Amino acid sequence: MGSKPSTVQEQQRSASVPNVTKSHQNGVSGTDTPSSTRNPPKSAAPTGRKPPSYHSRQIPPPKPPKTKKDDIFSLEKYQYVDDYVLNAPPKLLMGSFKELIRYLTAEEDWDDVAKARAIFRWVTAIDVYSLKVDSDPPTHSPLEYFTKIQKNQGNHAHLVSGLCQMAGLPCVIISGMNKSAAYEIGSKCERKQMGAQWNAVYIQDDWRFVDAFWASACVVGKKSSEWTLVDSDGNVTQEDEEESEGETQHRVNEFYFLPDPDQLIWTHFPDEQDWQLLAKPITVKDYETHVYVRERFYYLGINFTPQSEMKCILNTKDGEISLPFSLPPDRSEFFRFKYMLYKNRSADGDQSGADVNLDRFVLFEHTADSLRFALRFPLSGKFKMDIFGLDTRQSDIFDLTCTYLIHCPNAQKNCLPLPDCPPIGWGFGGEAKNAGLEAKSHDGAIIITKDGKVEIKLGAHKDIRLHQLLKNTIVDEATLSKYAVIREENGEFIVDLRLPQGGEYALKLYANEDGEDGEAGNVLNYLIKCNEKNLSNKPFPNITDGFLGKKSIADALGVKALSHKDGKIHSKDGRTRLEFQAKNNMELVCELHSNDPNATKHMKVYPKEVNGKWIFDVDMPIEGEYSVNIFAKKKGDENKRIYNVYSYMIESDGHELENGEENESKDDED
Incomplete structure (x- = not known):
C-alpha cells in the first residue's frame, strides 16, 4: 500500500492552498519526457470508464479559438468547482481512476469548462x-502514476489526457519545445534539450490549452554564475551570482489553465504548426529571438507599442536604449514595477569600468497608460534587464514580466547618473492619483526647459499638504531648497522652479493629509532637463518650508488670514497691508526678506495689534521680489516656541523713496 492516509491528506491539503509565486521559471528540465504520440500508452492512461463518443481520428481539427479565455472562464464563476475538488477524499489517490473520474464529474449539470477545471484543479493540487510513499502504491491508482512522474516514467500531459478522455472531453497531447528553467534566455533553441508536452482540450467548440505541469511545478532560486547584479531598483550592488540549479516548488499557477494561444506561444512552441492555434503562425526563428515574456506580463494587461523592442537581444545606440510599453489606464494605478540589471562577467566590455557603480542609470517612467525604462550605460558590456510587476489588489509579491539582453558596444560619452532613482518611478502614476492629485500641465516623466524656469500645475481633489524636494548630482539639497516653492490657489497646487544651472534635476513631491502627523509619502516625481549652460536665475526669497499660503498649524493655533488667503501677492504701489485674526493669548511676528541687498536696506514692516487683530503694513520701495513669513507664539511661553503659520511671495512694483533715502541700485545703473 502507499503512505499513510493522514500523510497523503496533509500533502493534498497543503497543495490546495492558493499561492502567489515569486519571480521564477516554470518547468524542470527533463521532467516532462517528449513524446510524439497524442494518446497516452496503456500503462499511463487512466481506464475503467465508458469510452468517449469520439474516435482519435475523428477529433475536430486544430483551429484558432473564436473567443478569449476571459469570455468563457473566470475564477469567480467556477469557484464552486474548486471548492468541490479541493475537498476530495484523500482515499481517491489510492483508489482507481474510475472512482476518481466518477467523483470529479459527479455533477451532471456541469458544463465542459467545469469538467476540465475539475480535472486540472485536482491534478495541480x-x-x-x-x-x-512508504511502499508500493496500489496498482493502476493515481498515486502509482504520480510516483511514475517522480521517476520520470510518466508526465502530467498523459495524465490529463487520460482523465479528459474518461470524462468525455476530446483531448490531445502536444509535443514541442518550451522555455523552462533550463533555457538560457537569448540562446539558440534546441529541440532535444527543450522537449516538452502539454495538452489541448476541446471545450465549447474550440481547442483550449492546458499545461498542468507548468501550473503546479516551478523552479525557484536558479542562478547563473555568468551574471553580476549591479542595480536592483536603483540600489547599487555588486553581487555575483553563484551557480545554482534552484529547487522545484509546488505552486498553483492559474495562467496555464486555458491560456490564449497568442500568449502561450512565446514559451510553448509545438512541433506541428497547426497546434499553435494562431491565425498567423510564427516560425522557430520568431520563437527563438522574441523577447522573453512571462504570464505576469499578460495578467497586468501590458502591451507592446509601435516603438517597443520585440527582440530578446538588443543593441544600444550611443550607449543608451529605451524600453517602452503600454498599460491599461483603467487599472494601472494599482500596478507597481521593479527592475534588476545584471552585467555579464565573461563578455567583452570595458573592464576598466569594473568599479563604476551602475545605480541611477535607469529611468523608470510609470504613467496612467505607459511604462518605460530608459537605460544609459557609462561602460560597455553585455547586460540583462529583468522587469517585475504586481497588482496591489491581488498580491504584494513582484513577479517577472519580461527579460531583455542588452549589448552595449560603446559607453555613452560623459555619462552621468540620474539625480535620483525613486522606487515609484517617474511621471504621474497611481500614487499621485491616490493622493487626490490631477495632472494639469505635465503628465509625462520628463520636463524640458530652456531658461531653467518651470511652472507645474496639479489639481487637488483631497485635503492634502504637498511638499517638494529638488535634487541634483552637483548642487546640494540645502541650496536647491531656495529654488523651488509651492502654493495652493483656486483648488490647484502650483510648483514654481528656478534652476541655478543647467543639467538634470529630480523634483520629488510628497503628500500627506492636511494636519496629519508623520512622514509624508513620495507620490510624484519629475525629471527636469535644462541644457542651457549660462543660467542667471536667482533663488526665491526665503520661504520657511517652501510652501506659500496657510500652514497646517494655523488652525490649531487659532490664526486666520483676513486680507490675503493666496500665497502670491502683487503690489502695484510697493505697499501691502496684511491682516490676521488671532486668539488673545497669541502673538504674531512678521519676517520680511529680499535677495536684493539694496531692497533689504529700504524695506520696512510696521506691526499693530488691536484686540487680537494683527496688522502688518509692509513697505517695499525697491522694485523686486520679497517674501513674508508670519510666525505665531504663545504669550508668556517659557519655551519660546514659535510656529510658521503663513508665508507669502510679494512682487513689488516699488515707489519713490522718501526724502533723504537713496536708491543705490539706480546709482549703480547711472
Missing part, C-alpha cells in the same frame, strides 16, 4: 515532488 497534488505536490508530486514532495509525495512520500
Whole structure:
C-alpha cells in the first residue's frame, strides 16, 4: 500500500492552498519526457470508464479559438468547482481512476469548462515532488502514476489526457519545445534539450490549452554564475551570482489553465504548426529571438507599442536604449514595477569600468497608460534587464514580466547618473492619483526647459499638504531648497522652479493629509532637463518650508488670514497691508526678506495689534521680489516656541523713496 492516509491528506491539503509565486521559471528540465504520440500508452492512461463518443481520428481539427479565455472562464464563476475538488477524499489517490473520474464529474449539470477545471484543479493540487510513499502504491491508482512522474516514467500531459478522455472531453497531447528553467534566455533553441508536452482540450467548440505541469511545478532560486547584479531598483550592488540549479516548488499557477494561444506561444512552441492555434503562425526563428515574456506580463494587461523592442537581444545606440510599453489606464494605478540589471562577467566590455557603480542609470517612467525604462550605460558590456510587476489588489509579491539582453558596444560619452532613482518611478502614476492629485500641465516623466524656469500645475481633489524636494548630482539639497516653492490657489497646487544651472534635476513631491502627523509619502516625481549652460536665475526669497499660503498649524493655533488667503501677492504701489485674526493669548511676528541687498536696506514692516487683530503694513520701495513669513507664539511661553503659520511671495512694483533715502541700485545703473 502507499503512505499513510493522514500523510497523503496533509500533502493534498497543503497543495490546495492558493499561492502567489515569486519571480521564477516554470518547468524542470527533463521532467516532462517528449513524446510524439497524442494518446497516452496503456500503462499511463487512466481506464475503467465508458469510452468517449469520439474516435482519435475523428477529433475536430486544430483551429484558432473564436473567443478569449476571459469570455468563457473566470475564477469567480467556477469557484464552486474548486471548492468541490479541493475537498476530495484523500482515499481517491489510492483508489482507481474510475472512482476518481466518477467523483470529479459527479455533477451532471456541469458544463465542459467545469469538467476540465475539475480535472486540472485536482491534478495541480497534488505536490508530486514532495509525495512520500512508504511502499508500493496500489496498482493502476493515481498515486502509482504520480510516483511514475517522480521517476520520470510518466508526465502530467498523459495524465490529463487520460482523465479528459474518461470524462468525455476530446483531448490531445502536444509535443514541442518550451522555455523552462533550463533555457538560457537569448540562446539558440534546441529541440532535444527543450522537449516538452502539454495538452489541448476541446471545450465549447474550440481547442483550449492546458499545461498542468507548468501550473503546479516551478523552479525557484536558479542562478547563473555568468551574471553580476549591479542595480536592483536603483540600489547599487555588486553581487555575483553563484551557480545554482534552484529547487522545484509546488505552486498553483492559474495562467496555464486555458491560456490564449497568442500568449502561450512565446514559451510553448509545438512541433506541428497547426497546434499553435494562431491565425498567423510564427516560425522557430520568431520563437527563438522574441523577447522573453512571462504570464505576469499578460495578467497586468501590458502591451507592446509601435516603438517597443520585440527582440530578446538588443543593441544600444550611443550607449543608451529605451524600453517602452503600454498599460491599461483603467487599472494601472494599482500596478507597481521593479527592475534588476545584471552585467555579464565573461563578455567583452570595458573592464576598466569594473568599479563604476551602475545605480541611477535607469529611468523608470510609470504613467496612467505607459511604462518605460530608459537605460544609459557609462561602460560597455553585455547586460540583462529583468522587469517585475504586481497588482496591489491581488498580491504584494513582484513577479517577472519580461527579460531583455542588452549589448552595449560603446559607453555613452560623459555619462552621468540620474539625480535620483525613486522606487515609484517617474511621471504621474497611481500614487499621485491616490493622493487626490490631477495632472494639469505635465503628465509625462520628463520636463524640458530652456531658461531653467518651470511652472507645474496639479489639481487637488483631497485635503492634502504637498511638499517638494529638488535634487541634483552637483548642487546640494540645502541650496536647491531656495529654488523651488509651492502654493495652493483656486483648488490647484502650483510648483514654481528656478534652476541655478543647467543639467538634470529630480523634483520629488510628497503628500500627506492636511494636519496629519508623520512622514509624508513620495507620490510624484519629475525629471527636469535644462541644457542651457549660462543660467542667471536667482533663488526665491526665503520661504520657511517652501510652501506659500496657510500652514497646517494655523488652525490649531487659532490664526486666520483676513486680507490675503493666496500665497502670491502683487503690489502695484510697493505697499501691502496684511491682516490676521488671532486668539488673545497669541502673538504674531512678521519676517520680511529680499535677495536684493539694496531692497533689504529700504524695506520696512510696521506691526499693530488691536484686540487680537494683527496688522502688518509692509513697505517695499525697491522694485523686486520679497517674501513674508508670519510666525505665531504663545504669550508668556517659557519655551519660546514659535510656529510658521503663513508665508507669502510679494512682487513689488516699488515707489519713490522718501526724502533723504537713496536708491543705490539706480546709482549703480547711472
